[in-house]
Amino acid sequence: MTVNELKKFATDVRIETVKCLEARTFGHIGGCLSIADVLTVLYNGELKNIDPKNPKKPDRDMLVVSKGHAGPAVFATLALKGYFPLDWLPTLCEGGTRLPSHCDRIRTPGIDASTGSLGQGLSLANGFAHAAKIKDKKNRIYCLMGDGEIQEGQIWEAAMYAHQYKLNNLVGIVDWNKKQIDGTVDECISLLDIAEKFRAFGWYAVTVKGDDIEAIQMAFKQIRENQSDKPGVLVLDGVKGSGVKCIEEMKFNHMIPVDKELADQCLEELEAVKNSL
C-alpha cells in the first residue's frame, strides 16, 4: 500500500470505529482513535504471516492489545482486513456478540489475547515471545499498551523479564496520548520520559509522532534492525482522540456518550479527510 492508501485505511478505521461506538451510544473513543494509525501500519505489512481467513495461522506475528478497551478500533481494523464482516461492528457489546468492549481471543477472530484488566498484556506478550524463542520460531510479538496503563507495576515486572530473557522478538508500543480517565497522565501519576524509562530497563526505545504513518513504519524497521538482543519499544507521541478535532479538543474523552449528533460531526470530518487524500 502507498502512504496515501494507508492514510485512507487509517481514516476508514476511524470511521468504522465511530460508527461502531455510535451503534452502542457510548464507548472508549479517545484511546481508539489514537491507535488507528499504528493499527494501520501493523495490519498492512508490519505483522508478517497473518491471514484473515486463518486467524490462528501457526507461526504468525501476534498482537497483544494490552489496553483492551481499545477493542472497537481493533475490531474495525480486523473487519476492514476481512477477518469478519463489517456488519458485525454494530453488534458491539450486545448480548451474545462476538465483539465485546474489551479484546477477547475466544470470541473474536484475529484477537490473540484476552485483555481488559490493565497492565497484564506485556506479560502475555512475554509468554508468546519466550515460547516462540524456545521453539525456535521466527515470529515477532507486538504489545500495544496505553500510557496510563504503564502506571501498573506488572508492566515493569514484565519489562525486566523481557530484558533478562533477551526477547528481541518482542516489540512494545506505548500509546502516549497524554490522558487517562481522570485527567492528564501528568495530573494523575506522571510517567516522565517513557522511552528513557524503558531504556533504563534495558530496552531499545524509539519515539515518533503517533499519527505519522511513515514514521511509524520506519520506527518498526529501525527497531528490528537495531534492537540486537533487546526487546524494543515504540513510543507514540500522540493525542487522545487523534484524527477527529472535536474529540481531540474534549477535556475528558476516554469513555464518553457517542450520540448521533456527535457521531455525525466526527464522520463529516473524517469523510472530508478521506476525500482530501
Next chain:
Amino acid sequence: MVKTIYNGEYEKKAITDQFVENLGEMLEKDTDVIYLDADLMFAFGAGLWELGDKFPKRVIRCGIAEANMVGTAAAMSVMGMKPIIHSFASFVTRRAFDQIFLSGAYGRKTLNIIGSEPGYKQTYWGGTHMAFEDIAMMRTVPNAYIFDIVDGVQFNKLLKKTIDMQGIYYYRTPLADNIAVYDETSEFEIGKGIVLKEGTDATIIACGRLVTISLQAAELLEKEEIHVRVVDMFTIKPLDEELVKKCAEETGAIVTAENHSVYGGLGSAVAEYLGENDPTVVERIGVRDEFGEVGSEEYLRGRFGFIPEKIAKRVKEAIAKKKA
C-alpha cells in the same frame, strides 16, 4: 485405584525430592513442559537448580514478580507449552489472583499452579505468608480445579495427569513432613474422593494436611466405639458430590476438616451442596474469622483446633446434633 500404606509414619522420600524427580522426567520426555518460579526454587532444594542447569531454557527464574510469571506462563500455553508455576500458596494466589483469573482462566489458557506450604505450614514465616483463603479465591474461578495435597505420591501422580490437560489446576502443596498415605502404585481419579476408613456414625470429610489428623481422630473415637468414616477429598473443585451425598445418607452427620478458613473452602463447598440438596448436620473445622500467626506447627495446630482430640470432640458434637 489407590492403595494406602498409612501407618502414621512420614513419607520415606520427601515430596520435594519426588517432585524434582518427576519434573525431571517430564522435562526430559516432553519438550513442551516448562517450569517457572518466582524466586522460591529454593523450597524444592538443590535438585531443582540442577534441573535448571540441565534444562536452562525450560526452568525459568522469574524473579520476585508473581503477576508477570502467571501471565507469561499462561501465554506460553497458547503456544503449545505446558507450564508449571510455583510460589508460596499465599503469594501465587492472593498477589496474582487477577492474573490467574484474567490472563489465565478467562483467556482459556492452561496453568499448573503449585501453591506451596499452605495455611499453618508456613509456621515461622507467620500470618503474612499463611494462605487460609486461597481455596476460597480459587473456587470462584470458573472451571478451575483445586487439589489440597496429602502426600508426595498424590501430588506427583496428579501432576503427571494434569500436565497433559488444558485448564487451570491449583495444587495446595505442603513441602515437608507429610505422613505417607498412598502407595506409589496408586492412581488417582480427579474429582473423586477416597474413603480411607469406613464408619457409620459420622463422616469426616478432610483435605490436605487435615486428612491424617482426621484419621488419628477416628482412631481415638474407635476406642469409644464411635465408628467414623474418613474421606480424603483431595479434589475440592469439582467436588465429589455423589460421595458427599452418600456419606450424608449413610452416616447422617458430616464434619469437614481443612487447613483453611471455614469461609469458602472445603467446608463451605460441602455445606453448600448439602444445604441445597440433602440437608444434613455439618460441623466445619477450619480457621474462623482470623489471621494466621507465627509459631511451631504443633503450636499452630493447637491454636486452630487441628489436633485429633479437638476433631474427635467436634465429631461427637455432630453426632449429638444428629440425634437431637
